[in-house]
Amino acid sequence: xNQKKFGLIDIGSNTIRLVIFEINxxxxxHQLQNVKVTARLSQYxxxxxxxxxxxxxxxxxxxxxxKIILKEYDVSKFYPIATAAIRQAKNNTAIVERxxxxxxxxxxxxxxxxxxxxxxxxxxxxxxxxxxxxxxxGGGSTELTYFKNKKSVHFIxxxxxxxxxxxxxxxxxxxNDEKAIRKTEAFLQKEFQEVEWLKKCQxxxxxxxxxxxxxxxxxxxxxxxxxxxxxxxxxxxxxxxDVLNLFKSLSFTELQNLDGLSRDRADIILVANLVFINxxxxxxxxxxxxxxxxxxxxxxxxxxxxxxxxxxxxxHIPDESILxxxxxxxxxxxxxxxxxxxxxxxxxQLSENDFLPPNQxxxxxxxxxxxxxxxxxxxxxxxASQHTFYLxxxxxxxxxxxxxxxAIALLASYKNKSMLxxxxxxxxEWFSSDEIKWLQTAGGLIKFSDTLTAxxxxxxxxxxxxxxxKKQYTLTVFYTGDILIESYRANRQKKHxxxxxxxxxxxxxxxx
Numbered sequence: 001x002n003q004k005k006f007g008l009i010d011i012g013s014n015t016i017r018l019v020i021f022e023i024n025x026x027x028x029x030h031q032l033q034n035v036k037v038t039a040r041l042s043q044y045x046x047x048x049x050x051x052x053x054x055x056x057x058x059x060x061x062x063x064x065x066x067k068i069i070l071k072e073y074d075v076s077k078f079y080p081i082a083t084a085a086i087r088q089a090k091n092n093t094a095i096v097e098r099x100x101x102x103x104x105x106x107x108x109x110x111x112x113x114x115x116x117x118x119x120x121x122x123x124x125x126x127x128x129x130x131x132x133x134x135x136x137x138g139g140g141s142t143e144l145t146y147f148k149n150k151k152s153v154h155f156i157x158x159x160x161x162x163x164x165x166x167x168x169x170x171x172x173x174x175x176n177d178e179k180a181i182r183k184t185e186a187f188l189q190k191e192f193q194e195v196e197w198l199k200k201c202q203x204x205x206x207x208x209x210x211x212x213x214x215x216x217x218x219x220x221x222x223x224x225x226x227x228x229x230x231x232x233x234x235x236x237x238x239x240x241x242d243v244l245n246l247f248k249s250l251s252f253t254e255l256q257n258l259d260g261l262s263r264d265r266a267d268i269i270l271v272a273n274l275v276f277i278n279x280x281x282x283x284x285x286x287x288x289x290x291x292x293x294x295x296x297x298x299x300x301x302x303x304x305x306x307x308x309x310x311x312x313x314x315x316h317i318p319d320e321s322i323l324x325x326x327x328x329x330x331x332x333x334x335x336x337x338x339x340x341x342x343x344x345x346x347x348x349q350l351s352e353n354d355f356l357p358p359n360q361x362x363x364x365x366x367x368x369x370x371x372x373x374x375x376x377x378x379x380x381x382x383x384a385s386q387h388t389f390y391l392x393x394x395x396x397x398x399x400x401x402x403x404x405x406x407a408i409a410l411l412a413s414y415k416n417k418s419m420l421x422x423x424x425x426x427x428x429e430w431f432s433s434d435e436i437k438w439l440q441t442a443g444g445l446i447k448f449s450d451t452l453t454a455x456x457x458x459x460x461x462x463x464x465x466x467x468x469x470k471k472q473y474t475l476t477v478f479y480t481g482d483i484l485i486e487s488y489r490a491n492r493q494k495k496h497x498x499x500x501x502x503x504x505x506x507x508x509x510x511x512x
Contacts, residue, residue, distance in 0.1 A: 004022070004023050004077075005020060005021065005022050005023075005032065005073060005074070005075045005077075006020070006021050006023065006075065006077050006078060006079070006300065006303075007019070007020050007021075007066075007070050007073075007075040007077070007078030007079070008020075008021065008078060008079050008081065008296050008299060008300060009063070009066055009078060009079070009080040009081065009105075010081060010083075010295060010296050011041070011059065011080065011081065011082040011083065011085070011086060011107070012041075012083050012084070012085065012138050012139055013040075013041055013042035013083065013084045013085040013138050013139025013140030013141065013161055013163060013164075014038065014039075014040060014041075014042070014138060014139030014140075014161070014162065014163055014210075014268070015036045015037065015038050015039065015139075015210070015264070016036065016037050016039045016041070016059065016062045016063075016066075017034070017035065017036040017037075017296075018033065018034070018035050018036070018066040018069060018070070019031060019033065019034045019296055020032045020033040020034075020069075020070070020073050020075055021300055023304065028324045028327070028328070029297070029300060029301075029304075032073060033069065033073060035066075035069065037062045037065075038264040039055075039058045039059065039062055040139065040163060041055055041058065041059060041085035041086070041139070041140075042084070042085045042139045042140035042161070042163045042164060043055075043163065043167070044056075044058070044085075045085065045088065045089060045140075048090070049088055049089060049090045050089065050090055050091050051085070051086075051089040051091055051092075051095060056095055056098060056099075059095070059099065060098070060099060060102050060103060063080070063099065063103045063105055064103060067103065067105070079108060079299065079303075080105050080106070080107050080108060081107075081108045081109075081110055081295075081299060082107050082108065082109045082110065083110055083115050083138060083141070083295070084115075084138050084139070084140035084141035084157075084161065085139065085140050086107065086109055087109050087110065087111070087112070088140060088141075088159075092109060095107070096109070112141070112143070112155075112157035113155060113157075115136075115141075115143055115157065115295060116134075116136070116143040116144070116145050116155040116156075116157060117145070117152060117155065117298075118295050118298035118299045118302065119134060119136045119143060119145070119208050119209075119294050119295050119298055120134050120145040120147055120152055120155070120298070121298040121301060121302060122208065122291065122293040122294055122295070122297045122298030122301065123147075123206050123208065123291045123293065123298075124147060124150045124314050125293075125298075125301050125312045125313070125314055125317065126231070126291060126293040126297070126317065126398040126399075127206065127231075127232055127289070127291055127317070127398065127399065128232075128317060128318070128399045128400070129204055129206055129289070130148075130149055130150060131147060131148045131149065131203055131204075132146075132147060132203045132204040132205070132206045132289075133145070133146055133198065133201065133203050133204070133205050133206065133279075133283055133285070134147065134206045134207070134208065134291075135205065135206070135207050135208075135212075135275070135276070135279060136207070136208045136209045136294060136295065137161055137162050137207075137209055137211050137212070137272050137275055137276075138161040138162070138209065139161045139162055139163035139164070139268075140159075140160075140161045140163060140164050141157050141158060141159060141160065141161050142157070142158040142160060142161055142275065143155070143156075143157050143158075144156050144157075144158065144195070144198070144279075146197055146198075146201070146203075150314040153197075154197045156195055158191060160191075162211055162265075162268035162269075162271050162272045162275070163268060165184060165187075165268075165271045165274075165275070166267060166268050166271050168184075168187075169183050169184045169187070169271075170184075170271070174252065175247075175252050175255065175266070175267055175270055176247065176248040176249075176250075176270060181248075181270075181274065184271060184274050185274055185278055188274060188275060188278040188279070189278055189281075189282065192278060192279055192282035192283075193282065198279075198282055198283050199282065199283070200282075200283065200284045201283050201284070202283065202284045202285070202286060203283060203285065203286060204285060204286050204287050204288075204289055205276070205279060205280055205283060205285040205287070205288050205289070206289045206290075206291055207276060207288065207289070207290050207291070208290075208291050208292075208293070208294035208295070209294055209295075210262070210265065211265060211268070211269060211272035211273075212272070212276070212290050213230060213290065213292065214260065214261050214262055214265050214269055214272075215235075215240070215243055215269065215272070215273055215276070216230045216233050216235070216290045217230060217260035217261070218243055218246070218258060218259070218260040218261050219235060219239060219242070219243050219260075220233070220260065221259045221260040222242065222243070222246065226426040226427060227393050227394050227402065227405075227406065228394040229394055229395065229396040229402075229405075230290055230292055230396070231290070231291065231292040231293070231396035231397075231398070232289060232290070232291065232396075232398075232399075232400065232401060232402065233289070233290045233402065234287050234288065234289050234401070234402075235287070235288045235289075235290075236287065236288070237277065237280050237281070237285070237288070239288075240273065240276055240277050240280065240288060241277060243273060244270065244273045244274070244277060246258075247269060247270040247273060248270065252266065252267070255269070276288065292396060293398075317398050317399035318364070318368070318397075318398070318399035318400060320398070321397045321398040321399050321400070322368045322371055322372060322397070323371075325372065325375075325392070325395060325397065326371060326372055326375060329375040329376075329378040329379075329391065330375075330378045331371070331372065331375050331378075332456070334456075335453060335456050336370075336371045336372075337371075338453045338456075338459070338460070339370050339371070339373060339446075339449060339450055339453045340367050340370050340371050341460070342449045342452045342453060342460055342463070343366065343367060343370040343445065343446055343449040344367065345460070345462065345463040346445055346448070346449055346463055346465075346497075347366065347445060349463060349464060349465035349475075350441075350445065350465070350500065350501070352465075353465060353467070353501070355441075355500055355501050356441055356442070356445070356500075357434070357437070357438050357441065362407065362435075362438065362442075365404060365407050365408055365411065365442075366411065366442050366445075366446070368408050369407075369408045369410075369411030369412040369442070369446055370411075370412075370446045370449060370450075372388070372392060372408065372412040373388075373411075373412050373414075373446055373447075373450055374388050374412070374413070374450070375388055375391065375392070375412065376388030376389070376390070376391055376413065379391070384413075385413045385414075385415040385419060386413070388409070388412050388413035389409045389410070389412075389413035389423055390409075391409075392405065392408055392409035392412055392413070393405060393406050393409035403430055403431075406427060406430065407431075407439065409423075410423055410424070410439055410443065411439065411442055411443050411446055412446070414442075414443030414444065414446055414447050415447070417440055420439065420440060420443060424436065441500055444496035444497065444499060444500055445496075445497075445500065447493065447496050448490070448493055448494065448496045448497045451486060451489035451490040451492075451493045452477065452486050452490055453486070454485045454486050454489045455481075455482065455483075455484075455485040455486060457481050457482060459479060459480045459481055460477060460478065460479045461478045461479065461480070461512070462477075462478040463475065463476065463477050463478070464476045468506075470503075471502075471503040471504060472503060472504055472506070473501060473503055473504070473505050473506070474505070474506045474507075474508060475494075475497070475505050475506070475507045475508070476508045476510055477490075477507065477508070477509050477510065478510050478511075478512050479509060479510070479511060479512075480511065480512065483509050483511070486509075487507075487509055490507055491507060494507060
């Protein structure tokens, strides 16, 4: 598959957005452009669900502008998908016909089930969640799904969104009117209680969409979050309430200027937060998780998987995420594979001799880190450690918690204990003293393992570690090919291994 560009126009009730994706030879999606217009199409629907000419004019004007952008990017294939506002309009057949006549664009109106399914599809293909409740608040509808073992079990599209709730309860009132807030909460509790499969299911609540993204961004600003990226960011019910209380405490002007919040959502963000909190209560959720992949990504992943069935799977999300990140920064798959193999060999020997503390939950973290070791040299070799730590810790890695992402960054950038401590200064209380000790051990192990793959031309088959006496060990490396560079570097860097075992090491290279 050659590098291709595709456009997707998402015609929602609140915004109309154009995203241009570039899909490379590794089937990785990269956004080339992302623009939106806050058209608020749902406000042009009359009580009997007829969209006014003014609303249709706004839609067509936006589509004309988007076609100019698509032409500039030389995008010939694009998907114009429409959701609740157009779907609910009783005159949607006339809307589709007029759009076709005036723009030559054929709208694809998604059903309620399709809209919910694409959002859930994005979640199950980009997070580690096996089972959960998903929510996508639009302007005119709210999609909920229940998935189990990555498969959809139930879905429902509720006929209200952030814009409609605002119009229902906050019309001619301030954004933080207490009486309106109480009425909104009472309405939401009643609506959620009527959905039988939601009641006290005690599952993670996973949110997609712009409102959830803005709430997460605001919370990260509130607590001075030390890394970028919001994918798979976790919040508790209390933290959602903290953000709600902040929204309530601010004037509307202050809300519009709040860091992390889009001005276009200032008038509906409190309402969206109420939806999340009340759904959290209704299902007795375990946690609130944000997924930055939504309807648009789910739709595109479906298209990619149609042509390339193994491009995005639900079974190997972390593996695919690590592989694609490495490919983005020029990591050779064969070299990475060899370094991982060597790391596993040495880790096995250290574990047998009780030098590597057991940590089953982080065993894969060690090997993912060795796969990405010093990828920052793609940017600049002299500061490879710093670039590696920054790039990984601030990348949205699918299938990893933020703590796991930072752990991978710490190991993949490992230079020495001093540098590790320097990086850890920004993450107080993220890791226990035992975990920091394990990170130091694992980091030294990866750094030494890298010396044994320096030339990229040898093949190491086996490594053994034997104790000669109380403080003396022999590390025997069985290899084929040439080992000159590895021998030189390994003997220079064996101090990392010696510090792990608290003894001296004699390295013997045996060709076979």
